[in-house]
Amino acid sequence: MSNVQNSLDYSLLERLTQTYAPSGIERAVAEQISEIIRPYCDSLTQDKMGNLIAIRKGSGNGKKIMVAAHMDEIGVMITHIDKNGFLRFTPVGGVHITELPHRRVRFSNGRIGVISQEKLDKPADLKLSKLYIDIGAADQDEAEGMVQIGDSAVFTGEFVWAGSRIISKALDDRIGCFVAIEALKRVQTEHEIAFAFTVQEEVGLRGAQTAAFALEPDVALAVDVTLTGDTPKAHPMDVKLGSGVAIKVFDRSMITPPQVKQWMAETAEKERISYQWEVLEAGGTDSGAIHLTKGGIPAGVLSIPTRFVHSPSEMIDTKDVEAAVELLVALLEGPIPF
Numbered sequence: 656m657s658n659v660q661n662s663l664d665y666s667l668l669e670r671l672t673q674t675y676a677p678s679g680i681e682r683a684v685a686e687q688i689s690e691i692i693r694p695y696c697d698s699l700t701q702d703k704m705g706n707l708i709a710i711r712k713g714s715g716n717g718k719k720i721m722v723a724a725h726m727d728e729i730g731v732m733i734t735h736i737d738k739n740g741f742l743r744f745t746p747v748g749g750v751h752i753t754e755l756p757h758r759r760v761r762f763s764n765g766r767i768g769v770i771s772q773e774k775l776d777k778p779a780d781l782k783l784s785k786l787y788i789d790i791g792a793a794d795q796d797e798a799e800g801m802v803q804i805g806d807s808a809v810f811t812g813e814f815v816w817a818g819s820r821i822i823s824k825a826l827d828d829r830i831g832c833f834v835a836i837e838a839l840k841r842v843q844t845e846h847e848i849a850f851a852f853t854v855q856e857e858v859g860l861r862g863a864q865t866a867a868f869a870l871e872p873d874v875a876l877a878v879d880v881t882l883t884g885d886t887p888k889a890h891p892m893d894v895k896l897g898s899g900v901a902i903k904v905f906d907r908s909m910i911t912p913p914q915v916k917q918w919m920a921e922t923a924e925k926e927r928i929s930y931q932w933e934v935l936e937a938g939g940t941d942s943g944a945i946h947l948t949k950g951g952i953p954a955g956v957l958s959i960p961t962r963f964v965h966s967p968s969e970m971i972d973t974k975d976v977e978a979a980v981e982l983l984v985a986l987l988e989g990p991i992p993f
């Protein structure tokens with residue numbers, strides 16, 4: 656186990672989190688991942704949706720396993736530019752409107768804007784139509800020289816360490832990409848593994864849907880973040896930061912089949928990897944789309960417990976990351992008992 660701990664290169668995670676890749680514009684992250692994984696793949700392609708598909712061939716006697724992690728992050732898209740150069744916008748993915756005032760956003764060209772609000776009579780009046788982005792333009796002409804209708808921006812949020820923990824924007828789901836990359840580098844197996852770095856998860860699991868249809872795996876595993884119940888007066892949830900990788904049982908997109916749950920938990924126990932059960936009452940992830948593909952594909956999820964999901968300050972614990980890499984590698988290397 657210290658093996659994995661000492662060899663994880665978190666500077667790669669830092670680069671991935673700070674890269675601009677809102678849903679539908681994942682290219683910059685795809686390019687970084689390609690560069691890193693190319694030496695470890697038997698084939699590396701991008702499909703028509705933009706999913707990055709890396710194949711590690713098997714011995715011919717194994718199964719075909721799909722591993723999915725999404726490259727996109729939440730953001731906002733410009734809908735209107737007014738004569739004074741202020742921008743109106745719509746959310747791309749699960750953005751909490753009430754948390755937006757005075758956050759910074761960054762466009763693909765590096766331009767920074769600050770979100771602010773019209774004068775409100777009372778705080779409860781805050782809604783999307785009251786918000787605007789100020790990019791420092793003097794008027795509409797100057798603004799239109801910097802951004803256009805339909806441009807997307809992402810939230811800014813520096814990558815910082817807090818002891819064994821990391822705080823950053825876009826850990827959802829660059830941490831899943833990071834875990835998949837590390838597993839891809841390490842895994843030695845008779846199974847054929849198709850690593851799918853997917854697009855447009857945040858707007859409805861769209862890339863995973865077409866990737867799974869094309870790949871037709873025997874079994875699939877997604878890697879994504881999940882919420883925790885370990886902060887003051889949190890909604891009750893039995894997932895804690897630092898207590899190990901979470902094995903998903905349920906979310907709004909899927910119910911994990913008993914044989915997949917059992918395979919994942921027994922593998923963790925055999926390898927002495929700390930894990931916890933995840934029952935997520937809101938949201939879903941790529942396995943939700945994958946398991947409904949063709950005649951149905953058995954699918955599970957390894958989740959990284961994450962505080963403050965969809966904020967610029969998501970927080971994870973590296974102990975959980977290490978457990979996730981270890982469990983994913985063990986699952987890909989072992990027999991599939993169903």
Ligand SMILES: [Zn+2]
Nearest residue numbers: 827828857965
């Ligand atoms: Zn998300």
